Amino acid sequence: MEAITLPILNTQGKEVDTLKLDATVFDGVVNEAVIQQAITAYRANQRRGLASTKTRGEVSGGGKKPWKQKGTGRSRHGSTRSPLWKHGGVVFGPHPRDFSYDLPRKIKNLALKSGLNAKVKESNFIILDSIELGEAKTKEAAKVMASLKLNNKYNTLLLLEKIDVQLRRALRNIGSLCIDTAGNAHVYEVMAARKMVITKDGLQALVKRLKQ
Numbered sequence: 672m673e674a675i676t677l678p679i680l681n682t683q684g685k686e687v688d689t690l691k692l693d694a695t696v697f698d699g700v701v702n703e704a705v706i707q708q709a710i711t712a713y714r715a716n717q718r719r720g721l722a723s724t725k726t727r728g729e730v731s732g733g734g735k736k737p738w739k740q741k742g743t744g745r746s747r748h749g750s751t752r753s754p755l756w757k758h759g760g761v762v763f764g765p766h767p768r769d770f771s772y773d774l775p776r777k778i779k780n781l782a783l784k785s786g787l788n789a790k791v792k793e794s795n796f797i798i799l800d801s802i803e804l805g806e807a808k809t810k811e812a813a814k815v816m817a818s819l820k821l822n823n824k825y826n827t828l829l830l831l832e833k834i835d836v837q838l839r840r841a842l843r844n845i846g847s848l849c850i851d852t853a854g855n856a857h858v859y860e861v862m863a864a865r866k867m868v869i870t871k872d873g874l875q876a877l878v879k880r881l882k883q
Contacts, residue, residue: 675699675791679798679871684818687800690871692791693878701792702785706858709774709782713859716771724764727752733759779858780881786861787877797868802829807837809844816845821866823847828864830856832872853877 675697679688727733733752740747748755754762790796797819804811821827828849829842842850849860853869853876861867869877 677791677796677798679800680819681800682802682815682818684820690798690874693882696784696878696881697788697791698784699788699792700785701789702781705778705782706785706789706862709779709858710862712772712774713857718770720768720770722765723767724761726762726764727754727760730758730760782858783856783861784881786858787867790861790867795866797866798874799868799870801870801872802831802838804838804841807841809841812841812845812848816848819868821847821868825865826863827866827868828860830867830869830873830877832870832876854880 674694675692676689677692678686679690681687727750730752733750735751737748737751738745750756750759752759754760787796799819802815804815816822816827823846826847826849828851830851830853831838832853834850834852839850842848849864851860853873856877
């Protein structure tokens with residue numbers, strides 16, 4: 672496949688250069704099955720698995736037989752903590768467990784590549800020359816988002832090579848913006864975002880990571 676060329680924008684939203692995407696990563700292939708597999712694994716790994724119920728042996732009380740075995744005309748019962756009784760134990764209720772599992776690195780990388788290709792195909796992939804703010808203030812960051820025509824209606828993922836404290840402070844209060852480094856990027860956050868913005872240095876780091 673012929674390499675795709677995209678414009679590089681500055682923080683004012685103006686094109687300052689163009690960049691030919693690495694064809695080994697941006698090959699146009701979107702493997703939906705692998706994306707689904709990676710997202711399912713990611714969400715499973717986020718589960719805490721703390722749901723817990725008590726069996727009849729764990730519920731307090733119930734040691735005394737409610738009534739004698741015979742002669743009352745009522746059903747036979749040995750404990751008031753039977754699952755048949757109110758305040759009794761739970762038969763097949765949930766117990767704490769670990770839902771997490773690992774995927775091979777090749778599967779994770781293939782899923783991320785597919786997610787990136789999907790964003791390019793949707794024209795939702797924006798390359799930023801760099802992001803430098805005059806002040807570490809949210810209003811300065813909001814001006815950059817407005818220049819790139821990114822409003823609060825769309826979830827946006829911003830990938831950087833590294834995030835300094837001042838930049839994080841300026842960006843963290845924009846509710847529709849998710850910030851991450853290229854080294855930690857995951858297909859889940861790529862697919863969850865409507866728009867994806869990545870700096871030129873961040874893109875180089877991401878391509879290097881996926882080609883390893």
